[in-house]
Amino acid sequence: MRTRVALVVTAVLAAVLVPLPAGGAAPPGLGRILLTSTANPATSQFVSWSRTKPRGGQRVVTVAPDGTVRTTPAKRKLGTTERTAGSGHARYVAKVTGLRPSTRYRYRIVSGRDATPWRTFRTAGRARDTFSFLQFGDTQVDNAELPARIIDRASRRHPGARLVLQAGDVVNRPWSGREWADLHRAVNPSGQYRSWISSIGNHEQCDVPSPCRSGDARGFRSYFHGPDNGFRGQRRTWYFTDHGPARIIVLDSFGSDLARQRDFLVKALRSNRRPWSIVLMHRGPFAARGDRDNATMRRWFLDPLEKHGADLVLSGHDHSYARARKAGITYLTSVSGPKYYDTSARDFSRNGATRQRWAERTSTYQVITVARSALRVRSFVAHRAGGAEPDAKVGDVLDSFTLRR
Structure with missing residues (x-):
């Protein structure tokens, strides 16, 4: 016991004595800090960041409410390049483990005698614990x-x-360094205090009609670090993570491995022992845009979703708002930027789904509250462009519904 106390005291002193850079800013050359979710976020946390030049000794120091200090060495991961992401940055990630559920931790990134200011994150709760998230x-x-x-x-x-949660197409031109810089300005400081989960879109991996370069989505894969669930052939752009009463399953709807993802989806849904299954994918099984047909998504994913108990499917891609229902599953498509398409019920109705709510030229964000017996979704109006429908004010609740067990 005496040895353990001495180690803790030494660690606390080491953390406290690391100098804070002048002005409370991050050390020069360090930035783009982002928290992302592990497979077991009640007891662990990913912290990732970039450096303009590689540097050894990268680590994360965390402090628990009782003062216990933990130092976690970081690993260097895939970084960005000028050609594929507009800038060449080294990228580091640390997986902090041994944490307690529903607990707030202080953390900072340390290299040599440099350190970032202290920030905080809160671990996920247990399967019985109600929580809410933004989408x-x-x-x-x-x-x-x-x-x-x-x-x-x-x-x-x-x-x-x-x-x-964010439904993909985080940038428009993945080779543009300015677009990635703008994204990190938008994500932060939120992404430094709560985990950010994004499904990869078609733009990040150059599945677009115009000339494009991304190096197999190198920018996205550098910045967004997903967990490994141990599924054979799994990529870090599709995975699942368990938060409170929900399993959140993230898919890559423009990937070249849809057959493997289908098998993964079946396993993730069938093995879920939590009350709710939420699926996040950029392109959903039904298109909210009138001139699109999402037959590829229905071919690979609709049957597993319906047979194995998905509850809520969140998507983007169609730059409009739509909520639909089929076979006990709710499908919600939304946009949170300034680019819009006209919407239609065509792809829903001709494929057996009922569109229940829609909006055009209206940006929203969703607040989703997950309890053991109920899942509540509220969509808030965040911006209205010219010609927006239906009538609503910014800040209003555009749509609200509750799924019950």
Whole structure:
């Protein structure tokens, strides 16, 4: 016991004596800090960051409420390049483990005698613990403008939200360094205090008609670090993570491995022992845009979703708002940026789904509260462009519904 106490005291002193850079800023050359979720976020946390130049000794120091200090060495992971992401940055990630559920920890990134200011994160609760999270649709363009304001407003209005989900197309041109810089301005400071989960879109991996380069989505894969669930052939762009009463399953709807993802989806749904299954994918099984047909998504994913008990499917891609219902599953498509398409019920109705609510030229964010016996979704109006329908004011609840067990 005496040895253990001595180690703890030494660690505390080491953490306290690391100098804070002048002005409370991060050390020069360090930035783009982002929390992302592990497979077991009640007891662990991913912390990742970039450096303009590689540097050894990267680590994260965390402090528990009782003063216990933990130092976690970081690993260098895939970084960005000038050609594929507009800048060449080294990227680091640390997986902090041995944490307690529903507990707030202080953390800082340390390298040598440099350190960031202290920040905090809160671990996920147990399977019985109610929690809420924010959800955004496509941001894609001008992230430092409207999307940044929407994310900031939602984060301030709902400070108790423990998690953020975003439905892909985080940038428009993945080779543009400015677009990634704008994205990180929009994501932060929210992404430094709560985990950020994003499904990869088609723009990040250059599945677009115009010339594009991304190096197999190198920018996205550098910045967004997903967990490994031990599924054979799994990529870090599709995975699941368990938060409170929900399993959140993230898919890559423009991936080249849809057959493998289908098998993964079946396993993730069938093995879920929590009350709710939420699926996040950029392109959903039904298109909210009138001239689209999401037959590929229905071919690979609709049968597993219906047979194995999905509850809520969140998507973007169609730059409009739509909520639909089929076979006991609710499908919600949304947009959180300034780019819009006209919406239609065509792809829903001709494939057996009922569109229940819609909006055009209206950006929203969702607040989703998950309890053991109920899942409540509220969609807030965040911006209205010219010609927006239906009538609503910014800040109003556009749509609200509750799923019950």
